[in-house]
Amino acid sequence: xxxxxxxxxxxxxxxxxxxxxxxxxxxxxxxxxxxxxxxxxxxxxxxxxxxxxxxxxxxxxxxxxxxxxxxxxxxxxxxxxxxxxxxxxxxxxxxxxxxxxxxxxxxxxxxxxxxxxxxxxxxxxxxxxxxxxxxxxxxxxxxxxxxxxxxxxxxxxxxxxxxxxxxxxxxxxxxxxxxxxxxxxxxxxxxxxxxxxxxxxxxxxxxxxxxxxxxxxxxxxxxxxxxxxxxxxxxxxxxxxxxxxxxxxxxxxxxxxxxxxxxxxxxxxxxxxxxxxxxxxxxxxx
Numbered sequence: 053x054x055x056x057x058x059x060x061x062x063x064x065x066x067x068x069x070x071x072x073x074x075x076x077x078x079x080x081x082x083x084x085x086x087x088x089x090x091x092x093x094x095x096x097x098x099x100x101x102x103x104x105x106x107x108x109x110x111x112x113x114x115x116x117x118x119x120x121x122x123x124x125x126x127x128x129x130x131x132x133x134x135x136x137x138x139x140x141x142x143x144x145x146x147x148x149x150x151x152x153x154x155x156x157x158x159x160x161x162x163x164x165x166x167x168x169x170x171x172x173x174x175x176x177x178x179x180x181x182x183x184x185x186x187x188x189x190x191x192x193x194x195x196x197x198x199x200x201x202x203x204x205x206x207x208x209x210x211x212x213x214x215x216x217x218x219x220x221x222x223x224x225x226x227x228x229x230x231x232x233x234x235x236x237x238x239x240x241x242x243x244x245x246x247x248x249x250x251x252x253x254x255x256x257x258x259x260x261x262x263x264x265x266x267x268x269x270x271x272x273x274x275x276x277x278x279x280x281x282x283x284x285x286x287x288x289x290x291x292x293x294x295x296x297x298x299x300x301x302x303x304x305x306x307x308x309x310x311x312x313x314x315x316x317x318x319x320x321x322x323x324x325x326x327x328x329x330x331x332x333x334x335x336x337x338x
Contacts, residue, residue, distance in 0.1 A: 054230045057096045061118060066138050069125070072118035073139060074110040077103030080172070081145055082334060084110040085136065087154020087179065088247035089211035090317075091117025093230050094153065098319060101327050106334060109148075111139060113159070115243020117234050127246030129259040129266075133162035140170075149173040149334060154291070154316070155247055157181040158266050165269020168276060175281040175330055176299060178291040178316050182267040183260075184298075185253060188290055194248045204245040211235045211244050218316035220287050227320075270302050280306035281333040283326050285314035307333065 059074045074092050076099055084095045092099075092110040099108050112119040113132050125131075136159055140148065149172045152160040157179030164171045194200040194210055203209040215228045223231070235241045252260035273280075280303045284296045293310075300308060309329055314321035 054093070054096070054226060056100070057093050057230065059096075059099065064139060064142050066114070066135055069114050069120040069122055071114055071120070071135060071139060072112040074099060074108070075143075076100075077105070077107050079106045080334070081107045081109065081148040082151060083136075083140065083145075083148050083160070084108065084151045085153070085156035085160040086111070086113065086116070087156045088116075089214055089235065089244045090154065090231065091234055093117065094317065094319060095151070097323050098151070098327060098330065101331060102334060109139075109143070109145075111136060113156075113243070115246065121234075121240050121242055123239065123242060127243055128250055129158055129162065129252075129262045132159045133166070133262070133266075136160070136163045137166065146170055147172055149175075151175045151177065151330070152179050152181075153177040153318075154179055158263060161269060161273075162262065162266045164273055165266055168269075168272055171273070171276075171278055173279045173281070173334060174273070175283065175333060177283050177318050177326075178285050178288050178295075180291060180295050180298075181263075181270060182298065182302075183252070183263060184295070186292065186294055187251065187253065191248060191251075191290060194245070195251070200248070201245055204248065205238045205241040208232065208235060208241060210248065211241065214316075217289060219320050220285075220313060220315045221321045223320065274303055277305075279333070281329065282306050282308040283318060283329060284308070284310045285316055285318040285321060286310055286312040287314060288316040290316060 063070045091112045095110045102108050115121050150160045158181045161181035194204050250259050252263050
């Protein structure tokens with residue numbers, strides 16, 4: 053077992069599927085939502101840091117991490133939002149803060165838009181929760197019928213490439229192995245591929261309407277003056293500075309920090325600095 057990921061596993065059943073989550077510490081609640089192709093392992097050091105004064109819940113989306121990976125399942129933004137809502141209702145959580153990364157931004161902000169009175173603070177790490185046509189060619193290639201599925205599920209071309217391309221500071225061998233561990237076969241890489249396909253670029257896409265709802269919810273969150281922290285790796289090939297700037301336009305009063313020499317996996321490249329900002333943010337009064 054990885055020395056930095058030694059947490060008790062918890063599961064709930066959502067329909068026929070088991071959803072895995074970490075639940076550590078006591079105090080004000082912080083919920084961490086990952087994106088693609090990571091899992092709760094991405095937050096391991098942050099969980100350990102923040103659970104000293106908070107109750108920290110880190111979810112593995114269905115199809116990811118230690119959660120079930122069903123083959124006949126609708127891996128849509130709507131379902132991921134509903135799954136998060138189900139988990140927090142199951143745990144009887146009425147107030148919480150959010151830490152969101154990558155596609156976790158759309159999932160977490162989707163939950164926030166539907167539960168405005170439940171949200172205390174939000175931290176955003178190289179993510180988006182609004183429509184955009186800015187999609188890198190290498191990700192667009194993974195969406196191409198047949199070819200994309202072979203690349204992602206057959207050759208693990210998405211998750212494996214991310215362990216090199218999403219960081220500036222090279223990962224050690226064990227850390228890389230743990231990122232890839234849940235995605236070790238064609239069957240277990242289904243969500244990695246479906247997440248890529250679920251990026252709604254056109255109005256007729258099944259998740260387009262949901263993303264519009266999430267986007268409209270951002271204005272409501274801004275009007276409530278919910279404290280926002282934005283931490284950004286400047287060498288992210290996917291969520292570039294264009295996304296960072298758009299977040300600042302939508303939340304001009306947010307506390308924001310841009311790390312020029314960090315990649316998409318910000319918590320790998322500069323955990324000490326970003327962890328300190330997050331710790332201070334959640335310990336300060338809103």
